[in-house]
Amino acid sequence: MQTIVFENKPKIVATGSIAGPKECQGVVGKFVDKTLQDDTFNEETYEKAERKMLLFAIEKAIENAGLKEADVRMLVAGDLLNQIISASFAAREFAIPFLGVYGACSTLSESIAIAASLVNAGYIENAVAATGSHFSSAERQYRYPLELGCTRPPQSQWTVTGAGAALIANAGSRVAITSATIGKVIDYGVTDVNNMGCAMAPSARDTILAHLKDTGRDASYYDLIVTGDLGALGSRVLKDLLWEKGVDVQGNHIDCGEIVYNVIEDEFQGGSGAGCSAVVFGSYIFDKLRKREVNKVLLCATGALLSTVSSGQGESIPCITHAVAIENV
């Protein structure tokens, strides 16, 4: 049993979201709270821009919920940068207790799961779960200097510039978090750091199957089964892997990475990064939930737990997926 059932059904009262210029040309453009014209966000470095976006998303979620900073009881956040500096430095701006988490691109559902666990238990009345990423800070840290102009292979994805936050409380909305399935670390031996989608797909399968087994639900129970950033190729792999186990998600699966970009440039398989699911969920999907265009969503943010050092030392890519069931009640 990997699933925690939330008897008190903590609610997502509001979200806050922000995205970069490239991202806003796509599906999220109409729904985010702020569209950036310039991905430096008037900061000197990409790292500071990333932090400022995360800060914006957190503040906006609080504001959109009709609350003040002083009303908020907990911040659960993480990001992709070393020592999760975006989250920690954003948290420095608030007098709110802070739990830092690291789940790579699974951070959105990990932080929602922890926040919902604490709210559901009655420990706190509310909490903000937040994450984000920035293309240029991720490239600098994980890959090559942008100035080098490296060619990207066709299996690669493009780190989303954006951030999203969700304010979770014991009341105040019809959008409820009904359960969370905490993932195990799954590693199928993929070593290609440009092919995160294929590395992560088996972990998405593992958590989705565990969730369906634990809850006794069929995949068709959900209007949408949303993965984080498998990308186009990884999504196809996930569908095949689930099909092998007799689970058909052909009709209700979407991947935030696959749908986030409209432009076809260098992003190949689509978006990735902790900000990918945070922006898509925090804007487009939450809007659909609020308008009751969808009523049952399984949000499965997917994370690749590698580092440049682990890959440099010849390791394969361990992955994790956490799932949270979000339903209109």
Add this chain to the structure above:
Amino acid sequence: MQTIVFENKPKIVATGSIAGPKECQGVVGKFVDKTLQDDTFNEETYEKAERKMLLFAIEKAIENAGLKEADVRMLVAGDLLNQIISASFAAREFAIPFLGVYGACSTLSESIAIAASLVNAGYIENAVAATGSHFSSAERQYRYPLELGCTRPPQSQWTVTGAGAALIANAGSRVAITSATIGKVIDYGVTDVNNMGCAMAPSARDTILAHLKDTGRDASYYDLIVTGDLGALGSRVLKDLLWEKGVDVQGNHIDCGEIVYNVIEDEFQGGSGAGCSAVVFGSYIFDKLRKREVNKVLLCATGALLSTVSSGQGESIPCITHAVAIENV
């Protein structure tokens, strides 16, 4: 109110701990489950040695509790390496749901707080909270190549080579976790990356004061108020800062960093690192609790949330301290 009170008093059933050669010459040497003669632990790299230590501590905590891997419902862990690879790669070895956390050297109390929250709420029967660090992997990542033989300034500390894990369950021991106080990020503007103790002391004060206020307790309630890795200098700063607020911890405060080393070589202010509080708590202090030599401990692991990039970009050092009250019941 930053404090979560655990009505069901989740228990620390057992711990597992391991430490390096230098560490085992000190107070923990008699109490750890394994003393390493060679800090490479028969691995090719220091990163792999760090992971192997963490793996050992987790396995040992499970074994010492009389359980099997299949009995364990959750692993909450983190470490200092980029993308917390020690924790993630250790978690890969288990078929146990995993929550990755990052709180720098505050990871021990953060992971215990989260694990206890989940167990207390009845979501899971048990969980392992774990962390560790390695001197040489930390030096490589945060400071200078060892081969460079850099001189260390007198305000510096020495990253502990070691790991510790605690198995937390709803029954099975008299050592109970009665509450947890989640810290806020506190930054007093210290920019000297060699002086983490002074950077972190204000955050330790903030959380200790919040804990005492929330619980209505006097500092003298506790037999021991244990900070993580302030070191000798940082500990003195903390005592002064608390004294200014009318709180006297002169008689019952110890710092894991200050007491961990007996040898006086280059470690100056003492130990640091996520492994510092993990090893000292997991061996020496837990032994005292079990033998009822102490009965009321406030464990306050302290974390400096900087990165090489944030310091390189001119930032000061944001810090956090989480406190867990551990009492014989």
